[in-house]
Amino acid sequence: MSGTASLFFSPTGTTRKIVRAFAEGYGGPRTENDISLPVTREKPLKNGGADDLFVFAGPVYGGRSFKLLTKTIGKLDGGGRPAVCIAVYGGRHYDMALADLYEAAADAGFRVIACGAFIGEHSFSSAIQTGRPDKEDLALAMDFGRQVRERAEAAKAAGKDLPAMAPEDVPKREVDLAAIGMHRERLGRLSPNRPLAAENCIRCGTCAAVCPLGLIDRDDPEKIEEKCIKCGACVKACPVGAMRFPQEDFKEVAKNCEETFGKEERSPQIWFA
Numbered sequence: 001m002s003g004t005a006s007l008f009f010s011p012t013g014t015t016r017k018i019v020r021a022f023a024e025g026y027g028g029p030r031t032e033n034d035i036s037l038p039v040t041r042e043k044p045l046k047n048g049g050a051d052d053l054f055v056f057a058g059p060v061y062g063g064r065s066f067k068l069l070t071k072t073i074g075k076l077d078g079g080g081r082p083a084v085c086i087a088v089y090g091g092r093h094y095d096m097a098l099a100d101l102y103e104a105a106a107d108a109g110f111r112v113i114a115c116g117a118f119i120g121e122h123s124f125s126s127a128i129q130t131g132r133p134d135k136e137d138l139a140l141a142m143d144f145g146r147q148v149r150e151r152a153e154a155a156k157a158a159g160k161d162l163p164a165m166a167p168e169d170v171p172k173r174e175v176d177l178a179a180i181g182m183h184r185e186r187l188g189r190l191s192p193n194r195p196l197a198a199e200n201c202i203r204c205g206t207c208a209a210v211c212p213l214g215l216i217d218r219d220d221p222e223k224i225e226e227k228c229i230k231c232g233a234c235v236k237a238c239p240v241g242a243m244r245f246p247q248e249d250f251k252e253v254a255k256n257c258e259e260t261f262g263k264e265e266r267s268p269q270i271w272f273a
């Protein structure tokens with residue numbers, strides 16, 4: 001029985017949960033390329049079995065998919081293999097993120113047969129879509145996997161390929177960050193922001209171990225290189241709550257997000273060709 005080969009980026013782990021639930025629903029052996037840490041990106045990419053379904057997944061950042069992920073997809077040779085794209089977003093919107101994943105997958109020679117948008121607790125604040133994906137989300141992700149499996153089996157029995165989505169079938173929306181008080185220039189100004197370790201830091205090295213860009217010094221978490229993407233991994237993983245973004249503009253954006261869509265009801269969505 002064929003299984004899944006996944007390629008995903010997931011600094012705070014919500015995407016990883018969705019991918020794993022999907023793979024469980026689809027069944028068969030699972031090959032994972034989790035590119036969330038520098039050390040994992042040194043390894044060669046695993047292709048899985050020739051009949052495996054590829055799953056490309058990542059968080060939505062500013063309405064887009066993270067370039068590191070789409071560039072890594074570009075290193076694979078799809079050779080007409082089927083793929084599913086999944087964007088995980090923190091309750092605002094996925095905007096162009098699925099379209100980005102689709103384009104990267106199609107350019108690499110994959111046939112994208114389905115897309116999904118799922119909800120994850122926001123990287124900026126645990127008060128935004130708290131605890132997502134929850135049990136229901138994971139059940140839906142599993143069911144999404146099951147549905148793809150059923151379609152794949154039916155197509156195989158009929159001696160056909162699963163139909164591929166056309167670019168215009170992929171849901172997309174113009175990025176409008178102004179709605180949450182963010183705009184491109186503002187994002188630019190936010191970018192030098194990086195987390196700071198408060199006095200209660202116990203120098204345990206957890207933040208350094210989880211930083212997806214390897215920017216934090218293991219022995220001294222106050223030494224953080226620039227280029228921080230504000231993914232929230234260090235803040236959420238710190239066992240004593242010492243890592244935080246104390247900058248006023250960052251706090252303002254997080255508060256704005258909490259107020260505008262933090263508790264809004266959001267449901268996962270899936271699309272097929």
Ligand SMILES: Cc1cc2nc3c(=O)[nH]c(=O)nc-3n(C[C@H](O)[C@H](O)[C@H](O)COP(=O)(O)O)c2cc1C
Pocket residue numbers: 009010011012013014015016058059060061062063064088089090091092093094119120121122123124229230231232
């Ligand atoms: C820099 C940045 C930008 C983000 N932009 C968006 C966005 O545009 N829309 C949205 O709904 N969520 C946004 N989020 C939230 C993440 O997409 C969400 O929390 C996701 O579940 C994180 O995935 P992970 O747990 O796999 O890291 C953003 C998060 C970060 C760090």
